[in-house]
Structure formats: structure tokens, C-alpha cells
Amino acid sequence: MNKDFWKIVFTWLETASLEELHHKRNLVQQMLGQIHDRGLKSDIRRILRFMDEEILARAELSKLLSVA
Numbered sequence: 001m002n003k004d005f006w007k008i009v010f011t012w013l014e015t016a017s018l019e020e021l022h023h024k025r026n027l028v029q030q031m032l033g034q035i036h037d038r039g040l041k042s043d044i045r046r047i048l049r050f051m052d053e054e055i056l057a058r059a060e061l062s063k064l065l066s067v068a
Helices: 003-015 018-034 038-067
Strands: none
Touching: 003 038, 018 038
């Protein structure tokens, strides 16, 4: 996947709602089971990791803001 694709992914991660993140993560996880190309599977796993990181970061931020 090219540099422009990754820019789009990162922009979406920063702007998507938490609900959108969870929904798309489930869809991408389902896609992973249907793909047989090793390179594409690697990219999909990377996307899933970025989604997980964003979800965790938002949870931590929410936790910090609720304590303050």
C-alpha cells in the first residue's frame, strides 16, 4: 500500500468516532480471514494495530479527563 493510502488511514483514525472505529475494526478483522496474500494480510494486521492503538489512546484520554 502506498504512502497516500497510509495518509488517508491516519487521517481517518484521527477523525473517526469511537463507534466508527469499532465498526470498521470488526469489518477489517473479518476481511483478514478472507485474504490469502501474505503481503496484504500484513498490511491488514498493521491497520488493525493502528486501530487498536487509537481505541486504547482514546480510552486512556477519557480516563484521564474523567479523573481530573
